[in-house]
Amino acid sequence: MRLIPRPDPVREPVRFVDERLGAGSLLRSTLRYVFPDHWSFMLGEIALYAFATLVLTGIFLSLNYVPSDETVTYAGSYAPLHGREMGAQYESVMRIAFDLPAGNLLRQTHHWAANVFVVAIALHLARICLTGAFRRPRELNHVVGVTMLALALVEGFLGYSLIDDLLSGMGLAIAYSVAASIPFVGGDLAILLWGGEYPGATAIWPRMEILHVLLLPVAIGGLLGLHLMQVIRQHHTQFPGGPRSERRVVGTPLWAAYALRSVGLFLIVAGILLLLGGLVQINPIWLWGPYETALSTNGAQPDWYLGWLIGALRLMPPLELRFGGDVAIPNPFWGGALYPLVVFGTLYLWPWIDRWRWGDRERHELLDRPRDNPRRTASFAALATWVFVILFAGSADRFAFRTLISYEAQIWFLRGAAIVGPVVAYLVARRLCEELRARELRPLRGWSGQVVRVPGEERAGERREDEAAAEAPPRR
């Protein structure tokens, strides 16, 4: 018999919060909140957990990074760089990598997380566009999502450029040239952003750091909050079938199954990123060495999610527009600025293009399977092909190195492929979707066998082919 009753471990904390914040009903509805649990709905979660990993590892890195380009002479533990002059920012990252326990692990995990973050967003975006999840009332959420993708690309670029190693330094020079190529404002913009002619003022390093460590993560975090709030407010979409309808969302309540699965996914994502961070080398800056304006290396590339931009820059023919003695549009503008503008513009306007195309102004909670709208799927396939062909062009030199196919020949081929490829992808994808749908409606379509029926015999449950086809098509 206990003298002091043991406090209930669940009721007491809940009562505490409810008495002070009135959060009881919020907790109640949160715990019973229903999530449709198709696997493709978890792609966005992967991105979320990768972002969380980025923030956590990033905190460690930001506390050790020095945002200064002051020239220092290396005297650390990595022998091949002994006595080399380098910027203080590069030296601070060398210290993180070689002189702090678990420093290289966290640094590499951070970089892998950035790469996987964009992979997850890309897959999630594909799922959204292919299933019509962007339709009313979710257009705003789509816009928020595309904005986060754009910010993620900038974040990643800034992150690895902060180090000023040979590869990222080359990338900054290219970014400077792209900024300088924007019509009318290019010259002023580039000088403004860099605080002078490239390589720029000393002040750009703390500015880049503040952008990367504070302003952009806060922006992404805020947009993420908006994104999730909208999903919660509107409830997640779902595929049709069974009890699922436009009126009722069917799924798993948050507590406890869904919460556990989500926590599990978070831990698995973080764990995979840490495994990569420890076992697979990424951005070995000690092998590249520090950047100098007069240096460059063969085989230099930006991170994969900017590969489409280097591909565009390489594929563009040498077209520059001039009026009199003025350069109106320098070459890097086409591939470095106009091309991403068109792609992102298309992504932003996707819900309204879709609405205009199909005249569909209704509110949708049910998703289309990709095959249910072959033309929409095919359009997205065409856009994705356009981006990925050009992304491949970005690494055409490594492909030429491996396969001995001439680089110039590849560039000519890929210029054509960038135009023809999307058309082919559109036709193939559309046909594929139509075929898949047709097979569902008429399961024996294309079958060349024969049904032989012994006259007079009919087993229970057996039906003729046309009877079966006349029924409602089986939906998932």
Place this chain on the structure above:
Amino acid sequence: MRGSTSRRQLLLAWLGLRLLRRLRRRPRGAAPPQPRRAEPPEALERETPSTARAERLAAALLLAGALAAAGFVVLYVVRPDTQLLGLCLGGALVLCGIAAAFAGKRVVPQETASEPYEELADARQVDDVNAIVREAGEGVSRRGLLAGAAGLAGATVAAAAIVPVASLGPAVGDRIAATPWRRGRRLVDRDGGAIRPEDVSEGSLVLAFPEGADRDTLDAPVMLLRFPPEQLEMSAARRAAAPGGVVAYSRICTHAACAVSMYRHPLHPPTAPRDALVCPCHFSTFDPRRAGAVLFGPAGRPLPQLPLQIGADGELVAAGGFFGRVGPSYAGEREGPA
């Protein structure tokens, strides 16, 4: 059937209550109305899949994860090798994650529930808001004037607010046009020593910088090459700027400012590609025998040549500024002397 009658009565009573709630008038000035709560979800299915085996498996996974995490701590102190640390911590998280996900599918009760999609739109509220906002215009007669003035003020103030962005950095001025190279400036190598024409032999590439100037700007580094003078296919003025066949070009690509670090020099010209300076970023290819003309790639301007002359002590010095603008093209800026 008695059961169905009582159910019907219950249903009617419930409907009646809802109707009453809707008809009830809320007095103005009272406490703000409760936020509309979602209806409680219906449970469609519920099962408890947990078996002893599943629970033991989940526990085992968690314990394995704990072991790995402990291993991480030990290794961090004893031997912080990146691979082992990653294996331990990553492994720990993956194991615990599998345990949680597994528990979420095979241990805790699996429920399927449904909730209604809320009707978000409320036309009545929209009308009310519309009316409230427009109420503010009561008694205001010169709406157009005020709106116009407010619009103008808003636009100009916004423009004024953006203008301080220019304080973030300098104006273009002559930053792009000015280079450290002027007549008489010596070319030096990385260690600061003067460069003589004899130091540049055919087929070799020498990197040079302006003496006493910042080496990291785009217009500083140049490359020295030597060709037999008869092989230079250039105008007379350009040829004169290459004394004895020693010609200097800016190191920085006119496409996107990378260093043009590849020099393609054929040992046997009939069976190899011709002399070229190639940039490794986007493979802009320049012809050093034809004043840096673009042979391939996206560069829109030739590589600028730096005119050279022999100085008093026989060393190489610049004979003036570059022919053409150094570095990438800037939109809206004049191209510079050809």
Place this chain on the structure above:
Amino acid sequence: MSGRSPRSLPGRLASALAGRTPLLPRRLRVGLAFGCALVAAALALGALASRPPAVGAQDGDVAGGAPATTSGGAPATAAQRAEGRRLFLAGCASCHGEDARGIADVAPSLRGVGAASADFYLRTGRMPLEDPQDEPRRKESFYDRRQIAALVAYVGSFGGPPIPQVDPAAGSLSQGFRLFAENCAGCHQIVGRGGITTGAWIPGLQEASPLDVAEAVEIGPYVMPVFGDRLTDRQVDSLARYVRWTRQPDDAGGWGIGHIGPVPEGMVAWLLAGTALLLTIRLIGERTTR
């Protein structure tokens, strides 16, 4: 999967062998399939990230790490020169001319190219070249050491740079790294993984011995610039030391995946991490109505 009663292992095996039921539940089969795909992707990635298609692995290193100086050792004798002349007429004169003055538009004169050139091209198998328009590439050396020494003696008799002396141990790794970044990385890539330029393929340097490095730097083969005059012996030693070091760069971060940066990194992100995560959510999430 839910509600299935466990059956004994022998019973399941028998049933599977009879073709009536699958041995493993569907989820496991799918998981295994994905797992195999993952492993396959990882192996493909590893293979892709490893060696370039350079044929042959003729290493000019002298075993034991002793500095590789000459391929013969002793100064050329008249007998060697005679033997060299004989081999030359048999294998080289068809392109380089019987007098070694070259044939216009086919092959250059070998007068004055020196023992260094002959040694480099012959030892690395770049010569003999089947088609004069081809780019010479490293292959299994056509001649054996004795024959190479003879040919080198013959060609060297026309004058030109001798086989250089190189001692990587006398060089400085950090100086070599700096020199390599400045002079070589643009073509050969900062860690010597090779690359391309417009019109030519540039080899990786993992198979290059210190002597190969010293000779190539001296003569500037195919489209490589000539560095001979610009670099001191100490600098060449340092470069040779760095190039040798790039065979096993410091992979403090784990699996090097080719040491060429973001291209294999992106492939890992998609093919390893992406596949693993897709597999994970396929297993965690639902696929159909229940």
